[in-house]
Amino acid sequence: MLRRILMVVFFAWSGTAWAADLPQGFVRLSSVDPSIRQDIRYAGHHNFLGRPVAGYGTAAECILTEAAALALKAVSADLKQRGLGLLVWDCYRPEKSVADFMAWAQTPDTRTKAEFYPSVRKTDFERLGYVARHSSHSRGSAVDLTIVKIKAPPPQNWQPGDRLVACTAPYGTRYIDGGLDMGTGFDCFDEMSHPGSGAVSAEAHGNRSLLARTMAAHGFRGIDSEWWHFALAAEPFPDRSFNFDLGTP
Numbered sequence: 001m002l003r004r005i006l007m008v009v010f011f012a013w014s015g016t017a018w019a020a021d022l023p024q025g026f027v028r029l030s031s032v033d034p035s036i037r038q039d040i041r042y043a044g045h046h047n048f049l050g051r052p053v054a055g056y057g058t059a060a061e062c063i064l065t066e067a068a069a070l071a072l073k074a075v076s077a078d079l080k081q082r083g084l085g086l087l088v089w090d091c092y093r094p095e096k097s098v099a100d101f102m103a104w105a106q107t108p109d110t111r112t113k114a115e116f117y118p119s120v121r122k123t124d125f126e127r128l129g130y131v132a133r134h135s136s137h138s139r140g141s142a143v144d145l146t147i148v149k150i151k152a153p154p155p156q157n158w159q160p161g162d163r164l165v166a167c168t169a170p171y172g173t174r175y176i177d178g179g180l181d182m183g184t185g186f187d188c189f190d191e192m193s194h195p196g197s198g199a200v201s202a203e204a205h206g207n208r209s210l211l212a213r214t215m216a217a218h219g220f221r222g223i224d225s226e227w228w229h230f231a232l233a234a235e236p237f238p239d240r241s242f243n244f245d246l247g248t249p
Contacts, residue, residue, distance in 0.1 A: 022063065023244065025236055026140055029062040029091065033073040035080075037087040037148060038062050039155050039177070041186065042097065043246070046158045046175075048116040048187050049104050055094035059246035062091035068141040068232045074218045083150055087179055089186050089228065090144040093137035095243040101131045115164035115175065117189035129225055130189045138242055141235035143220075144186065144228045146179035147211050154178055168192050171204070180207045186228055195227045 022028070029036060042053040043060035052058070064072070068091075076086050105125045113122070117130070125131045136142040156176040165174045167188030171181035183200030184193045192199045195208055208227045215222065220230040 023242065025065050025067075026063055026092070027066045027069050029064055029069050029072065029088065032066075032069040033076055035085060036062075036072065036076050037085065037154075037178070039087060039089055040091075040246075041089050042093070045160045048112050048189070049101070050109070050112045050160075053097045054100035055097040055243075055245050057245065061246060062088050062143075063140070063246060064091045064143065065140040065232070065236050067234070067236050068143065071218045071220065071232055072143065075214050075220070078214050078217065079147060080150065084180075085148050085150045086145055087148045087155075087177070088143055088145040090137060091142075092140045092242070092246070093135055093142075094245060095138050095241050096245075098133070098135045098138060102126075102133060105131045112164065115167055115185070116187055118166040118168060120189050125189070128189070134241065136231045136235075139231075139235055139237045139240060140242060141232040141237070143230055144226075145211075145230070146177065146182055146186070146228060147207060148179050152178055182207050182211075182227055184227075193226055193228075194224060195222060196224075 029038070038061065040056070040060040040062060041047045042049075043056040043058060045051055047053070072086070072088075079085055105122065110122055117125075120128065120130070137144075155178040158175065167174055167185035168190050171183075174185050177185060181201070181204045183197065183204035184190060191197060195212060200208075211227070212222055212230075215230045219233050221233050222230050
């Protein structure tokens with residue numbers, strides 16, 4: 001009995017938010033900074049596959065390495081001084097989820113084309129880098145996110161069967177994700193999603209720059225093809241990918 005009590009105390013105290021049911025070094029973002037909003041899109045139907053992704057199920061919760069979660073908390077603290085916050089769409093991603101992306105890319109299913117890749121052929125996804133056989137998300141220190149106003153309403157309620165609007169459509173016309181205008185929606189497979197795209201408005205470019213600068217100030221680096229994707233430069237598992245399901249290691 002005493003041993004059990006000591007174990008419970010240890011798990012509650014150890015680290016900032018280390019959870020006993022996750023691999024060592026991983027935490028739930030909500031236990032590090034509950035003020036960061038979450039809309040884990042791959043756990044539902046509103047994503048480019050049009051269905052829950054393998055490895056996610058209904059576990060709509062951001063999991064990250066503790067180092068990445070603490071760095072993201074610092075980003076959030078900086079933005080709060082401007083009356084802004086963060087909304088995350090994806091964090092740790094199991095290897096099986098990446099494989100699911102690749103398998104889906106080989107199917108004729110184009111039900112989500114109207115929103116997520118209105119101007120790109122699905123057969124070009126891998127060549128263009130929109131899907132890949134390996135993902136930095138599987139190492140636990142990458143995150144897809146945007147900036148929101150602290151008092152902004154939640155994302156638009158979306159249900160399967162709702163009309164799809166191109167992710168490149170004007171702000172307020174495309175799906176309302178709750179974030180600032182970044183020029184496109186999340187997972188928009190289009191050149192307009194490139195951080196330096198000249199096809200977006202000055203306001204959207206400024207919002208992208210604010211996100212990139214604030215993330216960089218706390219150790220994250222972005223990529224050339226997606227304004228929403230950042231990975232911790234000093235990630236704790238640079239040579240290891242993980243494959244535990246979200247919520248079930």
